[in-house]
Amino acid sequence: EAGVTQSPTHLIKTRGQQATLRCSPISGHTSVYWYQQALGLGLQFLLWYDEGEERNRGNFPPRFSGRQFPNYSSELNVNALELEDSALYLCASSEHGPQPQHFGDGTRLSIL
Amino acid sequence: QKEVEQDPGPLSVPEGAIVSLNCTYSNSAFQYFMWYRQYSRKGPELLMYTYSSGNKEDGRFTAQVDKSSKYISLFIRDSQPSDSATYLCAMRAGAQKLVFGQGTRLTINP
Helix, strand or coil: CCCCEEECCEEEECCCCCEEEEEECCCCCCEEEEEEEECCCEEEEEEEEECCEEEEECCCCCCEEEEECCCCCEEEEECCCCHHHCEEEEEEEECCCCCCCEECCCEEEEEC | CCCEEECCCCEEEECCCCEEEEEEECCCCCCEEEEEEECCCCCCEEEEEECCCEEEEECCEEEEEECCCCEEEEEECCCCHHHCEEEEEEEECCCCCCEECCCEEEEEEC
16 A cells, blocks of 8 residues: 655755645545654644645644645645745645544755 | 653663653643654654553554553663664644654664
8 A cells, every 4th residue: 555655855945936745645545734844843733634625724824825636635835935944844644533644754845 | 831742862772672752741632642753864654553541562562641640651672773763752632733742862772
């Protein structure tokens, strides 16, 4: 069974640009979660999508947004990139409800 | 005060030792408790998942939850060099976001 897949593996941008990160969940999983893992800050919750709807978002500015497609894949968009957005962005998926979350290997976003 | 506190280590032990990793939490609404292992340049890998107080065993790993003390532990028996990684505790209330500890960096020395 294929795990959670994320693309690209690494993304290099400059300040002010926009970034799009993509995630394909495990087959059968309808919930997708996005987390940011920045150096020294640990894993911070960004967004939760379930069955196409945004269910919750973390304490991040509105320039962090996303969506979930009918096939349950998801993308995370970050506008007006800032240097402190440099981090590993992790996607996790789970079955509907309070089920275990399984993570992909992330997209490393570097802002120059 | 952070919702979840975890000693960041680093922790270094000889091969074959028993390892004890711990987290404390403040939010009594947390119902589900997890341990993840993260290797360098990889995503977190789910090791243990539990939602009740008591012990849960899976091979060399035992997860322990004490809801009355708001304290969870992960024990690793017969530790191996391949267990060297960062261990993250995580917890949540219902089908909500995971709240993570800072992670403990563990090294098993051959």
